[in-house]
Amino acid sequence: MSERVKIVDVGPRDGLQNEPQVVPLETKVELVERLADAGVPAVEAGAFVSPKWVPQMADSAEVLARVRRKPGVAYPVLVPNLKGLESALAAGVEEIAVFGAASEAFSQRNINCTIAESLDRFRPVAEAALARGLRVRGYVSCVLGCPYEGEVDPARSAWVSEQLIGMGCYEVSLGDTIGVGTPGKARRLVEEVAAAVPVDRLALHFHDTYGQALANILACLETGVRVVDTSVAGLGGCPYAKGASGNVATEDVVYMLQGMGLDTGIDLDALAGTGAWISERLGRPNGSRAGRAISGRTG
Template sequence: MTFPKSVRLVEVGPRDGLQNEPNPIDTATKLELIDRLGAAGIAYIEAASFVSPKWVPQMADHREVMTGLTRRQGVTYAALSPNLKGLEAALECGVEEVAVFGAASEAFSQKNINCSVAESLERFIPVLERAQQAGVRVRGYVSCVLGCPYEGEIAPAKVAEVSKALYEMGCYEVSLGDTIGTGTPLAAKRMIEAVSRDIPMDKLAAHFHDTYGQALANLYAVLEEGISVVDSSVAGLGGCPYAKGASGNVASEDVVYLLNGLGIETGIDLEALADTGTWITQTIGRPNRSKVGVALAAK
C-alpha cells in the first residue's frame, strides 16, 4: 500500500462548521478563528459562504469576514459561492478561490436547492466562466457520495457522473462529501475507484462526516487509494442537519493525529490546532467533538 507523502488539509470549520449554529457568532470571533487556524499551519481555509442570509443567517457577515481577515502568506482563503450573485460579491471582497456544490442524489438536490442534479450543474456554467475571467479558481463539491437521507445508498457510477461534469466544467478539484456520514471503508474505496476512472486521483478530495463514527476509518481507506486532500473541521464543528444531535465534520485534530501516525506530512502544529479547537468550542458554548483535542486538553 502506498500512502501519499503529504496531505493538504482543507479547513472548513469557519464555514461548514459554523453555518448551522443557531446563535449568532460575532464577526470578531470568526476572524480570530481563521487567524488561529492559519497560525497553526493550515494553508487552506474556507472562510465564508456568499449565500442569501435568508437561507444561512450565520453567514450574513460574509463581506466583513472576507475583507476583515489578516491574510497570511501561503494561505488560501476561500468562500462558497453557488451562484453568480454570490460570486460577484465574493470577487468584490478579493476572494482568491470559490466553491460550488452539486449532489449525487436527485432527491437531495430537489429538497436542498429545488432542482434536478442536471439543472444544478447547468447553473454553475456561468459561475465558472465568470470566475475564470476573474482568474479565480473553483473547487467543486459533490454531496451524498456515500448515502442520502432520502434515497439511501447512492451508486458510485452516479457520483462519478456528477464529479466528471464538475471537473470538465473547469473545477480544478472535486471534493467528495459523505454528507450524512453513513459510509464505511469498503464503500468509500469503491466510490473513489469509480470516480478516479474519470478524474485523476490528485484532483480529488475526501470530505467525510463522522455521524456514525466512521470518518477516520473511511479516510484511512481512501488514503490507501492515493487521496491526498482531506476536508475537516476544527473540533469537529458542524452538526449534520439531516441527523438530529449527530456530529458532522470529522475533526481536524483527529485527522492530523492520524496522518502524523502514518508519517504523512501536513505542515500543521497539532498542539496549536488543538488549542484552537478548545478555544472556539468554549467561546461558542459547544462540546469539543475532537477525541484528540479533548485528550490533549486533559493532559
C-alpha cells in the same frame, strides 16, 4: 506515493453555518486566523449565500475584509450563483467553491432543482470566476448515502465529479454528508470516481455520524487521495440531514496522519488549542478526541 496530505479546514463555513446562536464577527475572524497560524494551508472562510437561508454566513464579506491573510494560505468561499460571485469578487476572494449533489432527492430538497439543473447553474459561475483568475473547487454531497434516497450509486458521484472537472474545477471534494459510509464502500466509491477523474484531483469530505470517518479516510488514502476536508473541533452538521453530526475533527485527522508519518505542515498543539478555544466560545463540547486529550495534557 506523496508523503504530504493537504488539509482543508471547513470549520469557519461548514462548521459554523448551523450554529443556533449568532457567532460574533470577531470570533469568526479569529477562528480563521488561528487556523492559518496553526499551519492549515486552506481555510474555508465563509459563504456568499442568501442570508435568508443561511443567516450565520451573512457577514462573510466582513470576515474576508478583516482577516489578516497569510501568504501561502487559501481562503475559499462557497458561491452558489452569479450574485454570490459578484459579492465574493467585491470581497477580494481568490478561490470559490460550487456545490452539487449525487442524489436527485437531496438536490431537490437542498436547492430546489435537479442535479443537471444545478450543474447548468454552476457553469456560468465557474466560467466567470475562471475568467477573473479565480480558482474553482467543486463539492459533491451525499456520495455515500442520502437521507431521502438511501444508498447512492457511485456512478452518479463519478458523473457529477466529471461534470465539475469539465467546467473548470481544479479539484472535486467527495462528501459523505450524512456520515453513513464504511471503509469498503468509501474506497470503492473513490476507485469508481477515480476512473473518471484523476485521483490527484479528488478530496475527501467525511462526516462522523457513525464514527467511521477516520476509518473511511484511511481506506481512501490507500487509493492515492491526498486532500482531506476537516473541521476543527468537529464543528458542523447538515441542516438537511436529520441526525447528521459534524465533520470529522481536524485534530483527529492530523493526529492520525502524523502517526502514519504523513506530513500536513500543521502544528497539532496550536490546532488543539484552537479547537478548545472555539468550543468554549460556542459553549459546546469539543468534538475532537485528540483535541481533548492534547488540551488536557498541555494544561
